[in-house]
Amino acid sequence: MSNSDLLTSLQNNFIGRDTEYPTVDGRRGPRIYLDSAASTLMMGPAYNVGHEFLVHYASTHSDLHYAARGASHAFEWAHQRVLEFVGANPENYCTFFAGSGATAGFNRMAASLSRARPERSVVLVSEMEHHSNDLPHRHHSGQVIHIPCAGEFERYGGLDMDKLRAICDEHGENINYIAVTGASNVSGAITPLAEVAELMHAVGAYLLVDASQMIAHAPVSMDDADIDVLVFSGHKIYAPGSPGAVIAKKSLLNAIKPAELGGGMVDDVYIAEYMPTATLPDREEAGTPNIVGAITLGAVLDLLTRVGMDMVREKEIDLIDFAWKELSAIEDVTLYGPDPADIPRTGTLTFNIKGFDHGLTAAAINDYHNIQVRNGCFCAHPYVRELLKRELWEMDIDPDAPNAEGDIERKRGMARASLGLYTTRADLEALVAAIRDLAGRREEILSLYEPIGSNGYRHKNFTPAAVDIFDPERSLEQFLAQPA
Ligand SMILES: Cc1ncc(COP(=O)(O)O)c(C=O)c1O
Incomplete structure (x- = not known):
């Protein structure tokens, strides 16, 4: 098998890449996983x-x-x-x-x-x-x-x-x-x-x-x-x-x-x-x-x-350039970190949508578009606060105030879309479309969510329970129901 065929075959062989979840509009479909910087999906053959x-x-x-x-x-x-x-x-x-x-x-x-x-x-x-x-x-x-x-x-x-x-x-x-x-x-x-x-x-x-x-x-x-x-x-x-x-x-x-x-x-x-x-x-x-x-x-x-990791890198650079260009073109989006034209970057894109707290962005992208991104400070608090400094000053928030109240923590963070071997251009097109959609109906989205915890948000009418997503006991029940 050529290395390019092997790459294609691997891209199609990740466990859970197409797991289906429900969205607010009552549909159910395959997820788009853009949370690889936190943890990647399992490579099937490995x-x-x-x-x-x-x-x-x-x-x-x-x-x-x-x-x-x-x-x-x-x-x-x-x-x-x-x-x-x-x-x-x-x-x-x-x-x-x-x-x-x-x-x-x-x-x-x-x-x-x-x-x-x-x-x-x-x-x-x-x-x-x-x-x-x-x-x-x-x-x-x-x-x-x-x-x-x-x-x-x-x-x-x-x-x-x-x-x-x-x-x-x-x-x-x-x-x-x-x-x-x-x-x-x-x-x-x-x-x-x-x-x-x-x-x-x-x-x-x-x-x-x-x-x-x-x-x-x-x-x-x-x-x-x-x-x-x-x-x-x-x-x-x-x-x-x-x-x-x-x-x-x-x-x-x-x-x-x-x-x-x-x-x-x-x-x-x-x-x-x-x-x-x-x-x-x-x-x-x-x-x-x-x-x-x-x-x-x-x-x-x-x-x-x-x-060959050179080939993996080459493919990812194309995706980063595409996403950077598309997201930069959205007026209501702030992208963080050096421009990839100035400093080489891996496939990690952090952003905020104007008028949205980072937790609301992550929740709404999940609930309405079935796209999984992370939010917060990603265990890199000093760096994230430095990147947010100008915007926080404009909101009269001290970037470095210790033990800030929930309302401040809700502002002190960003959303992160991160790529893996399985990420396609179509996934990134869907992300761009999702961000445009949310930015275009900010007031409606804001009215449908309520804050929870220190930096989260929950939809008022749509919150599938954790046990409905995966429950270890349900898995065990399948075994327990079998004859000995
Ligand atoms: C750059 C970086 N370093 C270190 C870690 C810590 O890795 P682990 O939690 O697997 O020990 C992470 C995890 O997010 C990371 O992104």
């Missing part, structure tokens, strides 16, 4: 690999019985697929799985790197970061310096390289590492990683990359960019239920102590002492791993390697 493995399920770390031998081989295969996918030569790099996403990896690396080099007490973090790649560093390191972005107000985004250079000059060898996103989960702005690596390495600091929003959208080569550590979540790349992955230079891992202790990572244990193994990745993978999740993730990465 799910099947994980499912088939269950026939042979056993734990790893033995090859004496058949199933354990198969499991150990498949788990090791998943590690190799990760290294290959991120362009990390196994001679120099090692990967380990951690927790249920990237958050576990950041906490682990922040703790280990701070402990390993206490004399370097400064950590740099960009202002675009997701809280997962900010708070662990604040917690573990002496001082976090936040690196500003380029541009201002709605166009704020992309690392300000001049300011980064100045901070490197000032803090030099006090810098332990920089933690920066490969692509923002708010604006999709892509970071020039090779350039950042060069700056960091000149002062002996490490580069730790959050690839959560890059991994499914753009090619990455750790070898070429000379990245020291890269972290991502498997659920952001079509393998929900899979673990987070950390890929790091072996030289770096050999210099740190394992952050987690338990079974599988020691050579021997006595009452008086224990000896952690020198073998990687075992030393970093204490406990029984998420074997099924890792194998499913390995299968996704294998298939996408066959397609």
Whole structure:
């Protein structure tokens, strides 16, 4: 199969892509899923690999019985697929799985790197970061310096390289590492990683990359960019239920102590002492791993390697350009983040519709148009508030007021449409049409919704219950109704 045919076949094989839901007008139809930055849908053929493995399920770390031998081989295969996918030569790099996403990896690396080099007490973090790649560093390191972005107000985004250079000059060898996103989960702005690596390495600091929003959208080569550590979540790349992955230079891992202790990572244990193994990745993978999740993730990465991430990126750029142009043309829409013509972006589009709170936009797009987008601050509060600053000032709202009341939180956010491999131009045309429709009947929509919680909205006459959408008990009942 050619790689372009494989891509088409994969695009048509996502579980739940066409799940049908009701809309306010009484119709029922397939959803349009534009919430991939939060979590992607499951790639069908990769799910099947994980499912088939269950026939042979056993734990790893033995090859004496058949199933354990198969499991150990498949788990090791998943590690190799990760290294290959991120362009990390196994001679120099090692990967380990951690927790249920990237958050576990950041906490682990922040703790280990701070402990390993206490004399370097400064950590740099960009202002675009997701809280997962900010708070662990604040917690573990002496001082976090936040690196500003380029541009201002709605166009704020992309690392300000001049300011980064100045901070490197000032803090030099006090810098332990920089933690920066490969692509923002708010604006999709892509970071020039090779350039950042060069700056960091000149002062002996490490580069730790959050690839959560890059991994499914753009090619990455750790070898070429000379990245020291890269972290991502498997659920952001079509393998929900899979673990987070950390890929790091072996030289770096050999210099740190394992952050987690338990079974599988020691050579021997006595009452008086224990000896952690020198073998990687075992030393970093204490406990029984998420074997099924890792194998499913390995299968996704294998298939996408066959397609080639250059092709995935090329297709996504066409969609981003189309959506940016169409949404920019709507008078009542504000788009956030750098213009893709100025700074390359991944397929994440944040916006507000004039006169609509972000929660109302997300609810009405769902209820009337069956399009699923997210809203709020996306766990990147400082960045979102910076992007909204001008509009909030105009509404007499302090962007940074702590513990704001509900009415203010309802204004302090945006809606986010984010793309996946399964997103088509027709999906984006539907989004554009939906936004035009809502903007054109603002008063009617406003009268039909009431605010709920800190930033949500609920339709006054149309609210399908959660249990009508999916109920685990109903699924179990099908099994329980069968004869034994
Ligand atoms: C850029 C970025 N980093 C980190 C994370 C955290 O990932 P997880 O919740 O899977 O640990 C996310 C999740 O939204 C993200 O978008």
